[in-house]
Amino acid sequence: MPQSNGIYYTISGRGICSFPPVILIHGAGTNYQIWPFEIRRLNRYQIIALDLPGHGHSEGTACHSIKAYADRLMTFMHSLKIAKAVLVGHGLGGAIALMTAIQPSEVAAGVGLVSSGAFLGGETDIVRELSTPFGHSRGLQLIQEKAFGSLAKPDGIKNVMQMLTKVRHSVLYSDWRACADFDLRTEIHLLKAPVWAAVGDEDRITPPSYSRYLVDQISDSTLQIVPGAGHMIPAENGAELVLGLQAFLERIEFNRRMAGIYDTFISNEYSGSGNNSGSYR
Numbered sequence: 001m002p003q004s005n006g007i008y009y010t011i012s013g014r015g016i017c018s019f020p021p022v023i024l025i026h027g028a029g030t031n032y033q034i035w036p037f038e039i040r041r042l043n044r045y046q047i048i049a050l051d052l053p054g055h056g057h058s059e060g061t062a063c064h065s066i067k068a069y070a071d072r073l074m075t076f077m078h079s080l081k082i083a084k085a086v087l088v089g090h091g092l093g094g095a096i097a098l099m100t101a102i103q104p105s106e107v108a109a110g111v112g113l114v115s116s117g118a119f120l121g122g123e124t125d126i127v128r129e130l131s132t133p134f135g136h137s138r139g140l141q142l143i144q145e146k147a148f149g150s151l152a153k154p155d156g157i158k159n160v161m162q163m164l165t166k167v168r169h170s171v172l173y174s175d176w177r178a179c180a181d182f183d184l185r186t187e188i189h190l191l192k193a194p195v196w197a198a199v200g201d202e203d204r205i206t207p208p209s210y211s212r213y214l215v216d217q218i219s220d221s222t223l224q225i226v227p228g229a230g231h232m233i234p235a236e237n238g239a240e241l242v243l244g245l246q247a248f249l250e251r252i253e254f255n256r257r258m259a260g261i262y263d264t265f266i267s268n269e270y271s272g273s274g275n276n277s278g279s280y281r
Contacts, residue, residue: 001057003057003058003059004076004079004080005072005075005076005079006053006058006059006060007050007051007052007053007058007059007072007076008032008050008051008056008057008058009032009048009049009050009051009076010032010040010048010049010050011046011047011048011049012040012041012046012047013041013042013043013044013045013046013047014046018256018257018261019045019046019249019252019253019256020082020084020085020086020109021045021046021047021048021082021085021086022042022045022046022047022048022085022086022088022249023048023049023050023073023077023082023085023086023087023088024039024040024047024048024049024050024088024089024093025050025052025073025087025088025089025090025092025093025094025096025097026049026050026051026052026055026089026090026092026093027089027090027091027092027093027094027115027175028091028092028172028175028176028178028179029055029163029164029167029171029172029175029176030055030090030160030163030164030167031051031052031055031056031057031163031167032049032050032051032056033056033159033163034090034160034163034232034234034235035049035090035234036234036235036238036241036242038238038239038242039234039238039241039242039245042242042245042246042249045249048085050076052069052072052093052096053069053072054168054171054174055167055171061170061171061174062170062171062174062175063174063178064174064177064178065178065181066092066095066096066099066178066179066181066182067099068178069092069096069099069178070096070099070100070103073087073096073100074100074103074105074107077107082107083107084106084107084108084109085107085108085109086108086109086110086111086112086249086252087100087101087107087108087110087111087112088111088112088113088114088245089112089113089114089116090114090115090116090233090234091114091115091116091120091179091205091206091231092116092120092175092178092179093114093116094111094112094113094114094115094116094117095116095117095120095178095179095182095184097111097112097113097116098111098113098116098118098184098188098191099182099184101191101193102184102187102188102190102191106192106193108193109193109252109256110193110194110195110196110248110249110252111191111193111194111195111196112195112196112197112198112245112248113195113196113197113198113211113214114197114198114199114233114234114241115198115199115200115203115205115206115231115232115233116197116206116210116211117197117206117210117211117213117214118183118184118185118188118210118213118214118217119182119183119184119185119210119213120179120180120182120183120206120210121179121180121205121206121210122180122183123180124176124180125142126139126142126143126146126176126205127173127176127177127179127180129142130169130172130173130176130177131173131177133169136169136172139172139173139176140161140164140165143161143164144157144161146204146205146230146231147160147204147205147230147231147232148160148230148231148232148236149200149201149202149203149228149229149230149236150202150228151227151228151229151236151237152229152230152232152235152236153236156232156235156236157232157235159235160232160235185213188214188217188218189217191218193220194220194221194248194251194252194255195214195215195218195220195221195222196221196222196224196244196245196247196248197211197214197215197221197222197223197224198211198223198224198225198226198233198240198241198244198245199211199223199224199225199226199233200225200226200227200228200229200230200231200233200236200237201225201226201227201228201229202228202229202230203229203230203231203233204230204231205230205231206231208225211223222247222248222251224240224244226240226241
């Protein structure tokens with residue numbers, strides 16, 4: 001995997017020359033592999049799936065706030081000379097995408113939120129259990145009990161729980177603590193990019209009401225409800241997620257063309273060294 005500024009990522013496809021790249025941001029305690037292969041290799045678009053700091057292959061420690069993660073994402077984009085991208089995040093990753101998108105630099109061409117929202121629930125029993133090493137096992141148990149819907153397959157549950165078990169306790173707690181402290185409801189009016197929100201109808205961590213609230217505040221938004229899915233939609237029903245994301249990207253592409261926006265990507269590929277010369281405008 002290439003890396004830039006200590007953040008490892010995968011990249012696939014050269015995409016459409018007039019369309020920004022899509023950056024996939026995973027959720028709390030997981031890594032880029034939470035995203036189904038079909039999304040990481042989505043036809044016609046350039047897809048970048050990263051490991052947040054302290055997660056997966058990336059260096060350093062986890063950030064302690066959504067704003068700090070958003071700052072790292074902005075630095076990562078700057079290091080690859082990406083001025084604008086479609087930001088797609090799961091849970092914690094969706095919060096990072098939103099926080100990044102409301103910044104004055106307006107780097108988001110679109111925001112995709114999977115099991116996320118402008119508010120992520122505040123203090124929960126999971127956060128309290130994860131706050132001490134003694135409660136770590138109980139915290140993981142609570143996540144498994146609450147994160148999956150009735151149609152989740154055993155292999156999908158196993159894969160997610162293996163990721164969460166392997167990540168350092170301090171990283172998992174920092175992520176959940178950052179989610180508990182996150183609340184952008186009074187600032188969501190600053191978001192100017194189109195939004196797609198996907199949520200499982202059995203999500204007990206970020207329930208559908210969170211996504212409905214968000215789309216009600218944003219005129220250019222769509223809501224996708226995934227039947228039988230819980231919080232871990234990428235691992236539960238990747239096929240529905242692919243359809244939703246594909247439709248969202250096609251809508252952005254159509255609207256950009258109708259508006260006469262034909263930006264171009266200068267470089268044909270990333271070198272993976274962190275000193276890349278290409279940029280989106």
